Every structure is written in structure tokens, then in C-alpha cells.
Amino acid sequence: xxxxxxxxxxxxxxxxxxxxxxxxxxxxxxxxxxxxxxxxxxxxxxxxxxxxxxxxxxxxxxxxxxxxxxxxxxxxxxxxxxxxxxxxxxxxxxxxxxxxxxxxxxxxxxxxxxxxxxxxxxxxxxxxxxxxxxxxxxxxxxxxxxxxxxxxxxxxxxxxxxxxxxxxxxxxxxxxxxxxxxxxxxxxxxxxxxxxxxxxxxxxxxxxxxxxxxxxxxxxxxxxxxxxxxxxxxxxxxxxxxxxxx
Amino acid sequence: xxxxxxxxxxxxxxxxxxxxxxxxxxxxxxxxxxxxxxxxxxxxxxxxxxxxxxxxxxxxxxxxxxxxxxxxxxxxxxxxxxxxxxxxxxxxxxxxxxxxxxxxxxxxxxxxxxxxxxxxxxxxxxxxxxxxxxxxxxxxxxxxxxxxxxxxxxxxxxxxxxxxxxxxxxxxxxxxxxxxxxxxxxxxxxxxxxxxxxxxxxxxxxxxxxxxxxxxxxxxxxxxxxxxxxxxxxxxxxxxxxxxxxxxxxxxxxxxxxxxxxxxxxxxxxxxxxxxxxxxxxxxxxxxxxxxxxxxxxxxxxxxxxxxxxxxxxxxxxxxxxxxxxxxxxxxxxxxxxxxxxxxxxxxxxxxxxxxxxxxxxxxxxxxxxxxxxxxxxxxxxxxxxxxxxxxxxxxxxxxxxxxxxxxxxxxxxxxxxxxxxxxxxxxxxxxxxxxxxxxxxxxxxxxxxxxxxxxxxxxxxxxxxxxxxxxxxxxxxxxxxxxxxxxxxxxxxxxxxxxxxxxxxxxxxxxxxxxxxxxxxxxxxxxxxxxxxxxxxxxxxxxxxxxxxxxxxxxxxxxxxxxxxxxxxxxxxxxxxxxxxxxxxxxxxxxxxxxxxxxxxxxxxxxxxxxxxxxxxxxxxxxxxxxxxxxxxxxxxxxxxxxxxxxxxxxxxxxxx
Numbered sequence: 060x061x062x063x064x065x066x067x068x069x070x071x072x073x074x075x076x077x078x079x080x081x082x083x084x085x086x087x088x089x090x091x092x093x094x095x096x097x098x099x100x101x102x103x104x105x106x107x108x109x110x111x112x113x114x115x116x117x118x119x120x121x122x123x124x125x126x127x128x129x130x131x132x133x134x135x136x137x138x139x140x141x142x143x144x145x146x147x148x149x150x151x152x153x154x155x156x157x158x159x160x161x162x163x164x165x166x167x168x169x170x171x172x173x174x175x176x177x178x179x180x181x182x183x184x185x186x187x188x189x190x191x192x193x194x195x196x197x198x199x200x201x202x203x204x205x206x207x208x209x210x211x212x213x214x215x216x217x218x219x220x221x222x223x224x225x226x227x228x229x230x231x232x233x234x235x236x237x238x239x240x241x242x243x244x245x246x247x248x249x250x251x252x253x254x255x256x257x258x259x260x261x262x263x264x265x266x267x268x269x270x271x272x273x274x275x276x277x278x279x280x281x282x283x284x285x286x287x288x289x290x291x292x293x294x295x296x297x298x299x300x301x302x303x304x305x
Numbered sequence: 306x307x308x309x310x311x312x313x314x315x316x317x318x319x320x321x322x323x324x325x326x327x328x329x330x331x332x333x334x335x336x337x338x339x340x341x342x343x344x345x346x347x348x349x350x351x352x353x354x355x356x357x358x359x360x361x362x363x364x365x366x367x368x369x370x371x372x373x374x375x376x377x378x379x380x381x382x383x384x385x386x387x388x389x390x391x392x393x394x395x396x397x398x399x400x401x402x403x404x405x406x407x408x409x410x411x412x413x414x415x416x417x418x419x420x421x422x423x424x425x426x427x428x429x430x431x432x433x434x435x436x437x438x439x440x441x442x443x444x445x446x447x448x449x450x451x452x453x454x455x456x457x458x459x460x461x462x463x464x465x466x467x468x469x470x471x472x473x474x475x476x477x478x479x480x481x482x483x484x485x486x487x488x489x490x491x492x493x494x495x496x497x498x499x500x501x502x503x504x505x506x507x508x509x510x511x512x513x514x515x516x517x518x519x520x521x522x523x524x525x526x527x528x529x530x531x532x533x534x535x536x537x538x539x540x541x542x543x544x545x546x547x548x549x550x551x552x553x554x555x556x557x558x559x560x561x562x563x564x565x566x567x568x569x570x571x572x573x574x575x576x577x578x579x580x581x582x583x584x585x586x587x588x589x590x591x592x593x594x595x596x597x598x599x600x601x602x603x604x605x606x607x608x609x610x611x612x613x614x615x616x617x618x619x620x621x622x623x624x625x626x627x628x629x630x631x632x633x634x635x636x637x638x639x640x641x642x643x644x645x646x647x648x649x650x651x652x653x654x655x656x657x658x659x660x661x662x663x664x665x666x667x668x669x670x671x672x673x674x675x676x677x678x679x680x681x682x683x684x685x686x687x688x689x690x691x692x693x694x695x696x697x698x699x700x701x702x703x704x705x706x707x708x709x710x711x712x713x714x715x716x717x718x719x720x721x722x723x724x725x726x727x728x729x730x731x732x733x734x735x736x737x738x739x740x741x742x743x744x745x746x747x748x749x750x751x752x753x754x755x756x757x758x759x760x761x762x763x764x765x766x767x768x769x770x771x772x773x774x775x776x777x778x779x780x781x782x783x784x785x786x787x788x789x790x791x792x793x794x795x796x797x798x799x800x801x802x803x804x805x806x807x808x809x810x811x812x813x814x815x816x817x818x819x820x821x822x823x824x825x826x827x828x829x830x831x832x833x834x835x836x837x838x839x840x841x842x843x844x845x846x847x848x849x850x851x852x853x854x855x856x857x858x859x860x861x862x863x864x865x866x867x868x869x870x871x872x873x874x875x876x877x878x879x880x881x882x883x884x885x886x887x888x889x890x891x892x893x894x895x896x897x898x899x900x901x902x903x904x905x906x907x908x909x910x911x912x913x914x915x916x917x918x919x920x921x922x923x924x925x926x927x928x929x930x931x932x933x934x935x936x937x938x939x940x941x942x943x944x945x946x947x948x949x950x951x952x953x954x955x956x957x958x959x960x961x962x963x
Binding site for chain 2: 169193203
């Protein structure tokens, strides 16, 4: 199939940026979306043009490094799918595809489709952990965890930190990301001692990074490639309120 | 016993003319003597301690933030050292450990099914086809139990039973249930545990993480590793970072094959640069080909995706009995199917070790019985499992893997059998290290897949996560202290040594940007990968390896005269990053082929067609090859140092999974 791509090009954070149109031909339906961009980039290099910069690494949907807004939807229209796992069989000959970076105040553009998501690391630094130095852990079976709690914690823990939730949110909020970690740890007995301080510190860091507030629009969970549920945000708010009211 | 090599034939290839020289053997690996179960305790007691006040004055660089590097950096930070951690990704959480699906082994014996530290040790040495060190492997098995405790305490959400206790499963090539797992995302969950521990140390001010920084050179001064030269991938700035010790945790080099299950960015540059500065490279030819990957769909393929081999617990592997049988799998009646693993290996069936399963798949495809595009695939069928356990149970166990398969292939594995084919997955080879995980450059430590230790010639499933975390949480933090206790005598880093390392980096970048030829770095990488896969892949012969050794230098020469790298040294330039990595893969590829050529035996993942028994199984040659091949780099060509392997506890037998 042949496609027309409209790609956001921006040479560094101070550049204004613009959409540039490219044609790609003979795209195989078995290609991944990123492989289609690889083919374009190989051509651009040989033509002496600057290839399109984009982040990617594992290309199997788990590292969270890739991410672009495709036809207005973070990671494209396929549900529960990262950009690297989106395949060209979902497009058809003649399609015009717009490709843009995550757009959010807290994610400045580095170049083209590459953005700076280091704010997420700083939210984790604020409290997204259980304090346990190596070698000091008790025997693993000394703390049984009810299966239901373990499973729910796992569901929240599958967040890959890609940032699609922020890109999709009209407020540029990082609530789903932050709530996923808070929920993962607060559902487990091991996470209880630091539960309130964690919620408070992570929420405060999220605000300090310039992410917007949550107004329950649910766009975040709709685009989340791991299907992190919206009710994690309720869990976060509950933990935060409890901590803040003390 | 046909093709068996004799001692005098060994002498012939020692003089493979001009290819390499034989140097002094390695006599001391620093492993303590005495009963094997006491050696690690002994080492922990004999290791010198660093005074807590002094730790704050000592800087350790850790390159890579996967399970080994992330856990090492976090633990060294907890201990009070000043740690500088580097990764090429935009966050430490992205490292490729994250993609490990199946699980992590530990000798907890929670099932009471006869497991023990000794059994895990024994299985690992045997699985590695008797090419790993006993002392190291025993320590790995001992420490495995602590890893689970550590991970659970961090909140890693392992699968649990209804009673709230941890669930385990049996995994690739073992008959006990010792593999802990978190659905199909065990690597992700363990890595996030290490990442969170690391970020906690960042918040505490003990660790600085430099993301989007790539190590391009090692600084050696006064005979010791004292720092690294890195490129800030966003600004293009070349930076110098000095330290009292350097830890490389930069992962494996499977991407030398271009197509592998590694992440696109995985590369050999950090360890290759260290190798050229004096770190011996151990067993570079030992690569693992994973039997259960999604087959290639076309020339555009940029990487291969692994399907966890836990699928082999319930899936049955088969091909049609008849060559070129073009019928849909559902139309092939039961008696016209060949469940070849169950047929050839009745005791282990679909659970034979990876190397055996991979080669068996290649054999049936070579016979013309492969399925899917190009006949390069075999079926992994869950129809029986669905009948036996019900679709819901299968979904619970493997749901996310099935989804992943369907997303990539567009086929529904609940209805049509999966198609799988082997792909390069892991490299057992890596920088040579002693018992303390120290390389032949004092002060350069190597952990995780980047080192060569523990897995011998073949790694068992669910053992990579175990080794990475054992090295990072428990082994390195102890042994590096012994080295750092002497830091007072290290002296200052010579300016000339720093300048030389920086110049090497700058020269290479300038050269890559100045060639301005007609082919992209990726197209060279693809071609190099094809050479390696065809001639130094699942099956190697003297002829194929010699062909590779002719072709690689020619292609490398062409690369340096005809590669086209666009853009500037400043700013984000992903094409430049890739070209630099490809340049190093070219050099490594040659050493891999020399190593594979010199080792005329078959062992584990290294299968030399000339060395097989009457049944076509890998035939080891213990008389001549029971050693680690540690290669030294010299401008005149590689020098081989042999570290003899002695087995006091494990009885060396020809592996048999029949």
C-alpha cells in the first residue's frame, strides 16, 4: 500500500516546529508502524535529508520507550497497543496518517517525535518504592498476600511509563501514571508502612512537575496500552486525602 | 562417535595460520578453596571492608541500568558509595531486562519436589554443557533464594496461590518447579523493583543517573579502570567521568546478528571498548538461540519477538510428517503430524533445553517440513491444552502472550496453532571475570549478561534474571569493596590517559560523519547479521566460519569507505549512534568466528557440525576443550588464554534428554 505521512518535525526544543509531508510506497501489511518509519528514514538518509527522530527500544510493547500520536490518538487507534506493536495491516492504501509527538507542558520536545519524560522518574523518586536495602529482606513466605490483592496489585504494576496517558489527557495530567504506582504498592502488605507518605510525596511531585489536574475525562485509560483502570486514580485520591488530613 | 577429534588434531588448529596466538593460561580465578558450600562465605569474610566514612569519598561508575546494573547501582548507593549510573535510554526503567517473560529460578524448594541449592547448581552446570565454573554457579544457586526474598519485600507482584503463598512453575529443561513468575512479565516487574530501589537512592543523593548517555570509551590509568567517556545523546557533548572503579552492566551482544530478540539499542560498544583496553573476552562464540520466537515476516523485519518458552509447558510442537505439506494445520490429521520433540526425546518431550529444541526445529525445516512463509517455522499447538484445561485456564496462564502473538501476526492462537522459529536471544559469552566479577583490568567489574560467567555454553530458562540480580544485589557489592579498600593507593588519573580516550571517541565520530558514502549503517548491519546467522549461527562448520572470516573484513572495509551518516556531531543524531555501534559489531563478529572456529567441539549453544554423535547430538570434546577461552586483544590479532575447567562435584556426562 502507499501512504501519505504528515510528520511533526522540530529541530530541538527552541525550534517552532512544523508538519512535513512524506510519501511512503509499497508498505507491507505485516510491517510494524516503526518498521514503516525505518524504511522512510533509510530513504531520507540516502537522499541527504535528516531522518525523523523517534524513541523506541524493545519493539515488543514492554519497555515504554516508543510513543507517538497517530491520527490524533496516542499510540494510534488500536486498543491496548503500543506504537511498536501497531501493524500496518490496520491501515489501507491511500491513507493520510498524521504523526505527532506527545504534547504536554511537562514533556518538552527534544527533537521531532522525541520528548523528555524525565518528570516520570522524579515522581518515582519522590516515593514510588518500598524502602528495603539489599540483604535485609525477610523470608518471602513470611508475608502471605491474598491472591486477589496480588492480582490487583499486578494489574496496576503493569504500567510501562510510556506517557500516553499524559498525551491523551486534555489537562496533561499524569494522574494515571502516578496512581498506578501508588495503587500497586498500597494494595500489598509490604507497602503499608510508607503508604501515606508515598501518596503525598508522589502527588506533590506530580503537581510540581507541571502536570495538570485530573477531571475524570478517562482519556488516559482509553489509550493506555496496558489498560490501567481509572479506579486507580480513586485509590490515589483516597490515599492522598488520608495523608493530607493528618 | 564419528568425527571425534583427537589431541593431535587440536594442535593443528592452535596454529590456524595468522588468526590467533596462544598465550599463557589463566591459573587463578580467585575462587576460595575448600568445600563448595563454604566458598562464598569464605570470600565474604576475607573481602576487606571499606570504612563507612571512606565510602562517601569513593565513586563507582555503573554503565547500564538493567537487572544487573540497576540493582548494583542501587545497592552500592545504599552502602554509601557515590554512584554514577549511565544508560542510553531515556529512563533506567527501559533496559531490556524488562522484556524477559518467563520467570526467575530460585532454589526455594517451596513445592517440596526435591529441589535444593545443590540441584539448581547441578542443573545449571549440566545445562551449560559443563563449560561453566563450579564455584560461581554454586554461589549463584545459593544466592538465588535471597533474590526472591528481596524482590517480594520490594513489592514485586509475583504470581500467588489462593493461600497467599508464591506460585512456581517448571520451566525449560528442569523437572522441578522452581521458577517464580509474574504472569508473562517477570522481567518487567523485577526491573521495576530494581529501578524503584535505584530512584530511591537518587532521591537520597547517593546515585546520579545520566540517561540518554552512551559510554563510548573506557579510561584506564595506572593500569586501573578509572572512568568512562560518554556522549550526551541529546546535546552531542563528549563528557569525561572519573571514578575509583567502573562496573559494566551493558548487556549482551546478540544484535551482532542484526535480527535478535534484543532491543534495538542493545549493543556491544561498552564491553568491546573495554576489551580493546585490556579486558579479556570470554567464550564469544557462545550464543543462545531461543526456540520459541515469532518467525520473520519479510525483509523489513527490524527485530524478532520471543514468545516465552513457558508456552512449551502446555503447547505441543509439531510439523507435518510429509515434506511440503501445504494444508492448513487443522486439516492435517493427527497421524500425519510429527510431534518431533516428544518422539525424539520421550523423557523431556517439549521441555528439552533451548539449544536442543532450536536445532531440532532447524532440522525439520531443513528437511522441508517447516510451515509458514519460506518454510521457516514449526507449530506450537495449544489445542490439547485447551481441551484438557479449558480455554479460560489457558487464557489465565498465557493470555498476554497469546494477545501479543495475535497483535504481531494477525492470527488467533486459540484457533490456529502458533508458528514459531528459533532466534538469537542471549549471549553466554562476554567479558571474562574472576570469582569477584573483576575483569583482567583491575577496577573494571562486569555483571549480568555482559560477563561470560555462570551459564557455560548454554543458559537455562529463567536463569538470566537470577544471574543479573545475584550479581547486582549480592555478589558485586561485596567483592567490589575488597578492591575499593585499597583505593588510597590508586593515585590520580593521568591527564594523558583521559585525553587519549577522548581523542579516540572524537576521531571515530569525525570519521563516521566524514565518509559520506552510499549505504546506511543499518544496511551494513543487516548484511553483517546475515553472514553471522548463516555462517556462525545455529550450526557452524569450519567451511562456513572461514567464509565468514573472509567476508566480514571485506564488508567492514567497505563500511568504513562507503557508509553514509547524516547530520552533525552536535544534537540528537540517532543515525550516528547506530553507525558507531555497527562499527564495533564488525570487530566483535570476527572474534566470535575465530572463537567458533578454534573450538572444534560442539557444546551447548555452540554446535559444530563436524562434532556430533551418531544421533546428530552435540558431541563435546572434554579432553581438549574443557576450558574457558579468554581472548586478549592485541594490534597483531587475538591471543587465546585458556582457563581450565575442573569439575570436583559434578560428573561430566554427555548430556542426554532422551
